[in-house]
Amino acid sequence: MQLQDLSSSGDYYITAIKVYRQASGWGRLWKVIDWMNEHLPALVGSLGSSAVVDGGINMLSVGAGCGTIDSKILHHLLDSAHPKLRAVILEPDSHMMQQYQDLVSKESTKLQGVDFDWRQQTFQEFQATAKEDDKFHFISCISSIYYCGDLEKSLKFLYEKLDSGGLLLITTTSADSGFGKLWKYLSVNLAREGEHLMSTDIQEACYKLNIPIAEVQTIKIYCDISSCFNAPPHQLSQDGSILLDFLTHIVNFAQNAPAGFRDDVLRLLGSQECSVRGPEGQVNLDASNSIFLIRRE
Ligand SMILES: C[S@@+](CC[C@H](N)C(=O)[O-])C[C@H]1O[C@@H](n2cnc3c(N)ncnc32)[C@H](O)[C@@H]1O
Numbered sequence: 001m002q003l004q005d006l007s008s009s010g011d012y013y014i015t016a017i018k019v020y021r022q023a024s025g026w027g028r029l030w031k032v033i034d035w036m037n038e039h040l041p042a043l044v045g046s047l048g049s050s051a052v053v054d055g056g057i058n059m060l061s062v063g064a065g066c067g068t069i070d071s072k073i074l075h076h077l078l079d080s081a082h083p084k085l086r087a088v089i090l091e092p093d094s095h096m097m098q099q100y101q102d103l104v105s106k107e108s109t110k111l112q113g114v115d116f117d118w119r120q121q122t123f124q125e126f127q128a129t130a131k132e133d134d135k136f137h138f139i140s141c142i143s144s145i146y147y148c149g150d151l152e153k154s155l156k157f158l159y160e161k162l163d164s165g166g167l168l169l170i171t172t173t174s175a176d177s178g179f180g181k182l183w184k185y186l187s188v189n190l191a192r193e194g195e196h197l198m199s200t201d202i203q204e205a206c207y208k209l210n211i212p213i214a215e216v217q218t219i220k221i222y223c224d225i226s227s228c229f230n231a232p233p234h235q236l237s238q239d240g241s242i243l244l245d246f247l248t249h250i251v252n253f254a255q256n257a258p259a260g261f262r263d264d265v266l267r268l269l270g271s272q273e274c275s276v277r278g279p280e281g282q283v284n285l286d287a288s289n290s291i292f293l294i295r296r297e
Contacts, residue, residue, distance in 0.1 A: 003190070003250045003251070003253070003256055003257060004250065004251040004252075004256075005249060005250065005251070006245055006246065006248075006249040006250060006251055007146070007147055007249065009251050011095075012245075012251065014093055014095060014096065015242060016242050016243075016245055016246040017065075017246065019239055019242045019243050019246060020223065020243060020246040020247075022239075023223050023224050023225060023227070023239075023243050024221060024222070024223040024224070024287065025224065027221055027222065027223070028143075028221045028223070028287065028289070029068055029069065031219050031220070031221050031289075032069055032142065032171065032219060032289070033068070033069060033072050035217070035219050035291065036069065036072050036073055036076065037072065037076075039217075040073065040076035040077075041076060043167060043293070044076055044077055044079065044082070044138075045081075046165075046167075047082075047137050047138065047165055047166065047167060056082060056083070056084030056085055056086060057077050057082045057084075057085045057086070057137045057138060058085075058086050058088075058134075058135065058136045058137050058138075058163070059073075059074070059077060059085060059086065059087045059088065059136060059137065059138045059139070059140075060087075060088045060090070060136045060138075060139045060140075060161065061073075061087065061088070061089050061090060061091075061139075061140050061142075062090050062123050062139065062140065062141040062144050062145075062148065062158075063090065063091065063092075063123065063141065063142070063143070063144025063147060063148075064089045064090060064091045064096070064097075064100060064140075065091065065096050065100070065142075065143075065144075066096050066099035066100055066103065067089075067099065067100030067101075067103045067104065068103070069140075069142055070087075070089070070100070070140070071103055071104070071107055071111070073138075073140060074087060074111060074114055075110060075111075077138060078111070078113050078114065083113050084113050084115070085113060085114045085115065086114075086115045086117060087114050087115070087116050087117065088117045088119060088136075089116060089117065089118050089119060090119050090121060090122070090123055090126050091119075091120060092120060092121055092122045094120060097118065097120050101118070104116065122147070123144070123147070123148040123149070123154065124148065124149050127153075127154070127157055130161070134161070135161060135162065135163040135166070136161055136162060136163060136166055137162075137163050137165070137166045137167070138166060138167050138169075139158055139161060139162060139166070139167070139168045139169070140169045141158065141168070141169065141170045141171075142169070142170075142171045143171055143172070143289070145170055145172055145197060145202070146172070146196075146197050151197060151201060151202075151205050152205050152208065152209060155202070155205050155206060155209060155211060156209055156211075158170075159209070159211050159294065159296065162294075162295075162296035163296065164296055164297065165295070165296065165297075166295070166296045167293065167294070167295050167296075168292075168293075168294040168295075168296075169291065169292070169293060169294075170202060170291070170292040170294070171219070171289045171290065171291045171292070172197060172198055172199050172201075172202055172289065172290055172292075173197075173198045173199065173287070173288075173289060173290075174198065174199050174218055174288040174289060174290040175198045175199045175200040175290075177221075177286045177287060177288040177289075178269070178273065178274025178275050178285045178286035178287065179223075179247070179274070179285060179286065179287040179288075180198045180199070180288075181268070181273055181274050182247060182248070182265070182268060182269055182274055183196035183197075183198055183249075184196070184198070185265070185268055186248060186249075186250075186265070189261065196249065198290075199216070199290035199292075202290075202292055203216075206292075206294070211294060212294070212295070212297075213292055213293070213294055214293045214294060214295045215292075215293040216290055216291070216292055216293075217290070217291045217293075218288055218289070218290055218291075219288060219289045219290075219291060220286075220288050221286075221287045221288050221289060222276070222284040222285065222286060222287060223284065223285045223287045224278070224282050224283070224284055224285075225243060225247065225269065225275065225283050225284070225285045226281075226282045226283045227239050227240035227243055228240050228243055228244045228247070228266065228269065228270075228283070229266070229270055229283055233254040233259075233262055233263070233266065234254060234255065236254055241253075241254050241255075247269065247285070248265065253265075269283075269285065270283050274286060
């Protein structure tokens with residue numbers, strides 16, 4: 001089956017992220033931010049002592065996107081014990097990067113003390129050129145580990161980039177969510193092992209690499225995917241069709257996937273295995289995320 005992966009589709013991929021955000025009612029974003037607000041203060045308090053001695057935190061954000069989540073992380077990292085912060089922001093997409101920079105301009109008072117090091121590049125490009133002694137106290141990889149290439153190589157690199165006492169935070173699709181079950185089905189049936197990464201892949205890779213996972217938590221997220229079902233697959237609305245592409249990570253899935261396979265995927269997506277029905281019959285996909293906390297001793 002010759003199907004194009006969404007992450008290699010440039011601007012179309014960014015459009016698909018936006019459609020997904022709308023379908024989840026910005027729920028994912030706010031659920032992740034709520035989690036940060038609840039847990040980050042204690043986590044920041046326990047960062048390595050070197051951050052305090054040097055008077056500042058070194059932070060790396062991988063696939064930062066438009067900065068909505070990052071800016072909340074930065075607010076938490078900046079406190080009286082850490083009044084200075086260097087933030088290395090990796091984001092290959094120029095529109096996302098611009099949105100992030102606009103947000104920083106708007107929040108300039110709150111973000112005083114942050115020295116931004118903007119890198120419009122991929123994680124792989126950063127990895128190839130990073131200085132060995134450039135270490136970080138806090139690394140975030142929020143819904144972006146999927147795009148970092150070889151998983152074990154990426155995790156090893158990120159872990160080794162942590163300063164002692166430093167914290168790596170990774171979020172991915174939970175394997176036991178509806179989204180996770182869909183991705184499992186796709187990776188088995190398309191023989192694309194490793195392309196649809198989820199929480200079990202992170203767990204297995206860390207175990208293999210002897211990277212200790214301090215904690216895994218689940219953030220419950222639902223996404224309204226009714227637009228993928230309110231017309232026959234060939235006649236979906238533009239948003240329904242783009243959303244289906246985001247969910248499968250395959251460009252123009254409704255048109256390009258073989259009809260039998262496409263129908264099986266839609267049946268699985270709409271079934272109780274993956275989704276729950278809302279009061280008006282909406283199809284709400286369980287798109288929960290797992291959040292991994294990895295601390296360097
Ligand atoms: C699903 S979005 C997550 C954005 C943000 N972290 C958030 O949670 O809102 C994934 C981000 O990873 C970026 N990305 C795609 N390929 C990448 C790569 N090879 N290296 C780093 N980031 C990448 C995308 O441009 C996008 O901004």
